[in-house]
Amino acid sequence: MTVDYLNPYFIAGAVLWVFVGVVAYFWLVSFLFGAGYQGAPRRSVEAMFRLARVGPHDTLFELGAGIGAVTFPAARKYGAHVVAVEIEPLRILILRLRRALGPAASLIRILRANMYSIDFQPATVISAFLWPRAMARLRPKFEKELSPGTRVVSRCHPILGWSPVTYDPDADVYLYLWPESAAGSH
Secondary structure, eight states, rough: OOOOTTOHHHHHHHHHEEEHHHHHHHHHHGGGGTTOOOOHHHHHHHHHHHHHOOOOOOOOEEOTTTTTTTHHHHHHHHHOOEEEEEHHHHHHHEEEHHHHHTTGGGGEEEEEOGGGGGGOOSSEEEEOOOOOOHHHHHHHHHHOOOOTTOEEEEESOOTOOOOEEEEEHHHTTEEEETGGGGGGGG
């Protein structure tokens, strides 16, 4: 039996299997790297920018950058310098392709790294959509490395032991200001 690779049914089937494979990778296999993929709603991303007052004077670190829901608008729309921190290889490839094909590439640095091993001192804003356990693990690192005045915006999950400066319940976004938000938490 020969296979007709130009048959529209064969092509449609192959495309479907590739699509299923990518979806499975994003939502299942990517958990091996720490977390599965979940996109950020635009309203939450805009709330993060608004609450943190992101602008061209900022260096924003997006932790667990995924495919860049925060990275690209921060650079393109707000002129911020962005460090997109991601460890998962397929997402790194997508981030690099998006940076290469879009404007503001010079403002975006993509860092394939474990977020627990990078230096946060250059950050003026940190954005995160991480599970509570990850936020708890980052808290001592933040307390050791953040510069005074650094804003931390977290979608959905608070930093336990810190008091948010503000919280937007519609977007489910917390804003913290270092060291004020940690006062009394020690």
